[in-house]
Amino acid sequence: MQQEPSRMIQIRWHGRGGQGAITAAKVVAEASFNTGFGGVAMAPTFGTERRGAPVCTSLKIAKGKIYDLSPIVSPNIVVVLDHLILNEVDVTAGLQPGGLLVINSPNPVETHALPDFRVAVANVTKLGIEAGLRKGIVNSGIIGVLGRASGLVDLDTLAACIAEEFRDRKPDENVRAARMSYAATQIHEPTPGGPDA
Amino acid sequence: MNHKMIESGNVAAALAVRLAGAEVIAAYPITPQTPLTEKLSQMITRGEMDAEYVAVESEHSALAVCIGAASAGSRSFTATSSNGLLYMSEQLHWAAGARLPMVMCVVNRGVGAPWSVWNDHQDAISQRDAGWIQVFAKDHQEIVDMTLKAFRLAELTHIPVMVNYDGYYLSHTYMPFELPDAADVKAFLPPYEYLHTLDPERPESLNTVTLPDARHDVNGVKRGGYMDIRHNLHEEMRLAMEVWEEIDADFQRRFGRGGAPIFDLYQCDDAEFVVVAMGTLANQFRDVVDRLRHEGIKAGVLSLQMYRPFPSSHIANLLQSAKGVMVFEKGLSYGNQGALFADLKSALYPFPARPTLHNFITGLGGREIRTEDLYQAVKTSCEPGNQSSPEQTDTPQWIGLQL
Amino acid sequence: MPDPRFKVLTSASTSGPGDAGRTGSWRVERPIIDYSRCTPARTGKPSCHLCWLYCPDNVVSKSIEPTIDLEYCKGCGICAEECPVNAIAMVAEEEFPAGGKNEP
Ligand code: SF4
Numbered sequence A: 001m002q003q004e005p006s007r008m009i010q011i012r013w014h015g016r017g018g019q020g021a022i023t024a025a026k027v028v029a030e031a032s033f034n035t036g037f038g039g040v041a042m043a044p045t046f047g048t049e050r051r052g053a054p055v056c057t058s059l060k061i062a063k064g065k066i067y068d069l070s071p072i073v074s075p076n077i078v079v080v081l082d083h084l085i086l087n088e089v090d091v092t093a094g095l096q097p098g099g100l101l102v103i104n105s106p107n108p109v110e111t112h113a114l115p116d117f118r119v120a121v122a123n124v125t126k127l128g129i130e131a132g133l134r135k136g137i138v139n140s141g142i143i144g145v146l147g148r149a150s151g152l153v154d155l156d157t158l159a160a161c162i163a164e165e166f167r168d169r170k171p172d173e174n175v176r177a178a179r180m181s182y183a184a185t186q187i188h189e190p191t192p193g194g195p196d197a
Numbered sequence B: 001m002n003h004k005m006i007e008s009g010n011v012a013a014a015l016a017v018r019l020a021g022a023e024v025i026a027a028y029p030i031t032p033q034t035p036l037t038e039k040l041s042q043m044i045t046r047g048e049m050d051a052e053y054v055a056v057e058s059e060h061s062a063l064a065v066c067i068g069a070a071s072a073g074s075r076s077f078t079a080t081s082s083n084g085l086l087y088m089s090e091q092l093h094w095a096a097g098a099r100l101p102m103v104m105c106v107v108n109r110g111v112g113a114p115w116s117v118w119n120d121h122q123d124a125i126s127q128r129d130a131g132w133i134q135v136f137a138k139d140h141q142e143i144v145d146m147t148l149k150a151f152r153l154a155e156l157t158h159i160p161v162m163v164n165y166d167g168y169y170l171s172h173t174y175m176p177f178e179l180p181d182a183a184d185v186k187a188f189l190p191p192y193e194y195l196h197t198l199d200p201e202r203p204e205s206l207n208t209v210t211l212p213d214a215r216h217d218v219n220g221v222k223r224g225g226y227m228d229i230r231h232n233l234h235e236e237m238r239l240a241m242e243v244w245e246e247i248d249a250d251f252q253r254r255f256g257r258g259g260a261p262i263f264d265l266y267q268c269d270d271a272e273f274v275v276v277a278m279g280t281l282a283n284q285f286r287d288v289v290d291r292l293r294h295e296g297i298k299a300g301v302l303s304l305q306m307y308r309p310f311p312s313s314h315i316a317n318l319l320q321s322a323k324g325v326m327v328f329e330k331g332l333s334y335g336n337q338g339a340l341f342a343d344l345k346s347a348l349y350p351f352p353a354r355p356t357l358h359n360f361i362t363g364l365g366g367r368e369i370r371t372e373d374l375y376q377a378v379k380t381s382c383e384p385g386n387q388s389s390p391e392q393t394d395t396p397q398w399i400g401l402q403l
Numbered sequence C: 001m002p003d004p005r006f007k008v009l010t011s012a013s014t015s016g017p018g019d020a021g022r023t024g025s026w027r028v029e030r031p032i033i034d035y036s037r038c039t040p041a042r043t044g045k046p047s048c049h050l051c052w053l054y055c056p057d058n059v060v061s062k063s064i065e066p067t068i069d070l071e072y073c074k075g076c077g078i079c080a081e082e083c084p085v086n087a088i089a090m091v092a093e094e095e096f097p098a099g100g101k102n103e104p
């Protein structure tokens, strides 16, 4: 039988071409698959990709096989790899009420607070450098924030999948970035009535 | 031992081609096929695959190289999309007429003009009469399994096979699948032998001009003329359906997957209304069917896995007692209607109790196919009293137009 | 190999004289070999045989004195063109009222 669409976890990733959103989504797909989700489908933006341009990637996760590969309309989770994208793209479009918004941002979580959504923030860019990565490598770190805020997959599984995916590209530093971002994650619960209520 | 992984559809295809032991790969890159051929050339360069990669200057040459390689007795593979397939068109007919076994993946994409790199089925549909067997996969596992089975089908029937899968929806999407063990594939797929392998010790005249009439050769053997050769191709393409079913049964026995060689049915047992579609579009209807069933409408979906040869009697037997059949397709015969729809309609003609028919065109050039729109279209078609007039039946309805 | 149920009809045949039908009647000119110039005939050694190699209808024998099967030779003149010592002359068919024989 089919799972109800509501029982499917739908994650939309917003990043920039070259920022590695696809790799991040792939790591989460692997980790979910390894922890018993039989169905995962990760689809990058269909078409041409240009470095620096906003791109999005969708990841569907379910207990059973996924048959519907149409783009995600109402995600449960939105992940933003670069807070400046918030100025360009309506990232919460279709996000389910109470859904989770994960942002890499240098600003405190309160500045991103929203009435209808849980918001999780960490300064992944800064933590990446501290972990020993080149400036601008954020895709491993953001996985830590997502893992912490969603509880979807435990940190050790994520770390193992990161180490495998980045085996030729500083695996230890990438794992460290994810662990540090996990620890530094700040979460703001939905604030009905608006941020000032 | 099985190998489970999450990878893109293009990588799934490349790994299957390696498992199949293809010896000659000739291809020209074109979106969305490119990562498939990149993966193959990378594996060959790294010594992970024992094959010759011929970098050609066009798709026409790619297929010409495969024709040469297959004639010389090598297992050959190529892949393309869209206009690249059309550029091969002349050679497609040649490979079929020369009865050269080979496999090609067509990563389906809309055909220009105007340019579109996105998915529909017009490329494959436009080549349906070239004498190639055409199968359609709807997920990564099917890409792997169909590709392996396609090599055996091509070699047993001496008819080339096109394995179609949707551009982007499958080619660039990452999903789990498993690869069978190499030794098991070897046992499933015996070494390639071509009936007329080029051999200096046994020279033959191949594909020479045939006169309109049959003739006797130097040994007094009657040799068919053009028409006889083409008649045999047609007859043996029909027979290929049976062989495809046998191959699938053997594959299922060995690997535990299969059982739906011609079509994959979902909730069709007692269905009064059946959706017919190919590729990922068919899978997208599963949720629609569930929703309609929940509302008390006995709906089902028939995913057509083999388009050429067209399984007319199989499909007609299955659908003749349904109340309504809705054909959704991503391509059409311009100036007429959906090509699949026309095929299906003609297959049903001999049955007096045939269902009412609806034809929908959707997703051309990657236009988003909303599951909600599919649901609405099917639901409306199922409504009592929504009997189509002959005129309506023959007029395709377009879903998702933005005019 | 194909499944035994499949005949796999193609345009494939053993090459040899007559593979393209009775082409001997097509001739306007017929090739005549001058054995006093023909290399294998002159030396008695199996050599040259370019006429044998090039004849599209396989009607030249690969013998010390190459012979031409006029039943199927279509008179295309390729052998005469290829012969490196110009040993083959194309002679008008009217010169041979006796038909298949090479006597005038
Ligand atoms: S090509 Fe000329 S020389 Fe050579 S074998 Fe023929 S006739 Fe003789």
Ligand code: SF4
Pocket: C031, C054, C055, C056, C057, C058, C059, C060, C068, C072, C073, C074, C075, C076, C077, C078, C079, C080
């Ligand atoms: S003319 Fe010479 S080449 Fe031509 S068919 Fe006769 S023997 Fe052969």
